[in-house]
Amino acid sequence: MGRTSRKRRSTLTTRMTIASAALLLGGGGLVAVNVYASAQEDPGQDAGGGTRQQAQQQGQQRQVATIDCPDVGTSLPDVPDGARGRVDGELATLDSQITEAYQRLASNRTAAAQDPNFVQNSILGPLKDKRGAVLDRIGQDIRRSGGRPPQGLDGMAPCTGRPSEQPQQPSQPPSQQPPGQPSQQPSQQPGDGSDGGAGDGAGGDTGNGNGPDASDFVDIKSVQPNVAVPRNQRAASRGTFTTACGRNENGKFNPDNVIVAPGVSNGAHHMHDYVGNQATDAFSSDDDLANGQTSCRNQGDKSTYYWPVLRLQNGKDEADVGADGGGKDQNVGEIQTPSSVTLKFDGNPTSKVVAMPRFLRIITGDAKAFTNGDANANASWSCTGFENRQLKDKYPICPQGSKVVRTFRFQSCWDGANADSANHRTHVAFEDPRTGACPGGFKAIPQLVQRIVYAVPPGPGFAVDSFPEQLHKAGTDHGDFINVFDDKLMQRVANCINRGDRCT
Template sequence: MSLALGQVPQDAKQSVGQKLATLDQQVAQAYGQWHSKEQSSEEALGQLNQQRSETIRGIGEDLKNAGAEQPQDMQSMAQCQMMQDQAAAEGGDQGQGAQQGPKAEDFVNIEDVQPNASKEADPGGSFETKCGNNENEHFNSDNVIAAPGVLNGAHHVHDYVGNEDTNAQSSDESLAAAGTTCAKGDQSTHYWPVIRSLDGNEDQRGAVQEGDVAEQQGGDQAGGDQGDQAGDQAANDVNANSVTEDDQGQDAGLDQGQDQGQVEGQDAGVDQGQEQPPAEDQGQDAGVDQGQDQGQEQPPAEDQGQDAGVDQGQDQGQEQPPAEDQGQGQDQGQDQGQDQGQDQGQGEGEDQVGGGEGAEAQPGDGGANDLNVGSILKPDATIKLTSGGADQVTEMPRFLRIITGDAKAFTNGDENANASWSCEGFEDRQLKDKYPICPEGKKMIRTFKFQNCWDGQNTDSGNHRDHMEFSDDQGNCPEGFQNIPQVQQTIKYDIPQENLVNADTPFAVDSFPEQLHNPITDHSDFINVMPEDLMKTAVDCINQDKEC
């Protein structure tokens, strides 16, 4: 069970954050030693459990000394086990680097699906924000909400529209100062996993390149303001197997067979009873491994870097010192020693981790080495704010962060899944766990409807979910929550006809490797950076039944 600490006292945030980094590094080290066959699984686990026990005990002491209550049974969170990798079991032995999933049975002809949804729009007005279709090719494999400060934190590539600054290092301040692709001065951020045509190409746009890491070596103190705001949440959760950050509301936190703690909205701790899946970026001397557990979310950037801080590029086969002893401005001497402490001011209005198509990717780069293969398809996006069924809505706060869907729903279960797939002309037939095969000339559609009930206090929460809820069918919010505009993203794609005719698996959403590109894992992210006057205009349009 995932146990939230609630609020970490200010006096303990830095030390707890450092120990969160240590937990990440310990898991990565153990995985590297096992994957490189330097240790047996039993040896690696024995050492890992001992290390984790000591670190978790230290977290408890930090909380106690700062006057906070320790979660019960903290020491039980130190124990880890391994079992067969579900990705390999489901996907079969396809060879190193081969794409695993989707399968032919993940697709269905939309004409064979019975109507199951209403075509009626929400009552009230709406406000459309025109943000383009990522014509400037803003791609990266970061996730600033779920994994602030972590390069390639998502392990798959995102399309971005809106705010031009958005990457792992973004802060409220940098987002507010950035340009935007949206009209009317809307600086909000919208991002979702790319859709790829499964044509065999290795489209590396957005994948982490060697130069991206090198440019960030020895950067300024990472995180800064972003660590104060979004990073505080990373120190607020304790997971059943680890002290965690973002498990996207998965209470049980049992990532079945997934690599440990991949971040985009999942259990970032060590999964009980799970064997770590093979990952090229662990335990190798590639120098781009971020020191995380196959995408495990790192603590806030301020706790990782401290100017020339925690070296995230360490050889995973070697023991790493405690986080307190890292971050001293010196290279740890492993691999290429790529420092995660990046210049907060770098890259406003530009993609910090984008790469040119065809450039050689590094292991665990968000592209081919994370089993995301194929040409990236261009989105045709429509973004609206609606009533979400409510009679009246109130303004959402600036810098509100919302994640909808579950990037690990294939292994987590569908509790937080919110995928919705369909075709033009068949919008009354919505699919959750299947991809649609659309008739010729009809575009494939993804639809995201975000949580529209806000707790009235927080712009984020420890698991990035608790501050938001969905309204009921009548538009009513749970007690303690208030109606805000509902963000609705409708994204259309032209699927190459030759794919539909000649391939059993014509396209797929980018995903974590062990999620096998299953359609149920679809998800999207939003950060509200609308100027307050524009947000008021949007709310007035909705409440006055206008179409703006």
């Protein structure tokens, strides 16, 4: 499944701290949800502390905090191979359209507050027309390659304006929830802020202009232990294999996603940390990855591991202040290098594992979970010393001396045939969280577990990069993996796990 390789025109400059977030975004860069300051400066305000018009403006603005569009990519499980490249490009165009519409919302917050029809007429209506044209092209691409577009594809053109509250979606089915993780139901912890409204002045956002706010954080000590792990059965594969690939000390970042948007610069609209393969960008072919350098100690592991960067919202910005994926996509703040990164492959509680196929692609978590709902929100947050308490939709406030922990458990069941799928999900699955068994027709493979630790100041003040309209919510965290182990080493990984050994 080799991909055409094209070289990037430019690379991200060396990290450097240069300017404050306030100067970066300025008045026009602050997002719609922060309109309250402008409303309070309304010259029509009386000495009594407010007007009915001001209240109406605030109420209207809460309704257009962000833009919610149907996620077309997840609705395309079957795309003919001949159309896959063109469809991936069109999906990236849809993401860019949403970003542009969100930027218009952000820069026209006053107009949106004053005119209840502004968002629909000036932002959502034109966006629907643009999306409709792209969806039509996607349907044509699929038909020309002998496939059938899914029913209702044309109906996915309209988007809506919505507030910043976390969506209350049903939990994902058990077969799609990773074992050893808490329920997908949104956290309802003491003091977590029930309405989730960003920028209303009550808690304030953490400084990057479009979230998160204080209600997106919760004291980890207020969370009850919630991790359950299936018991190992007689045929379990009990071993582990750990690969050491560093902490991205090399400073390799880009806003690409070669899995979801191959061949598209800034396909992620947020910056990624990379460890492992150093040749990874949007234009990397399988041959490029196979021939690339690796930061892994074992040079037989040229896999690529990447995730959104974590930034401190401290008024300090990086060299990407004016770049795609950074300031241009409203991702600002000081990028944090993890204090430790652990990449471990586990076995299966009910069976032996088979070796992963080379160039297998897996995504865990959902970069659009804030608008999509939590069905694929599998990444979790915790603190050192409290890792039996995991959060899905909140950032943790860790006590003094404890560090923030991000954990990604990847799908560990493979369909036995495909290294990828059109929506990058249906070729792999999670084992049953109660029994540990893979779904029928799937084979157990080594489960990648990424544990990323950060020494950040306690309390609200950090966030992961995200698509702009996702408001930097914790539930949008995600991890990506492409297996580029050489075949002999991958077989050794499987053998080690099946024997019950602890290998490196």
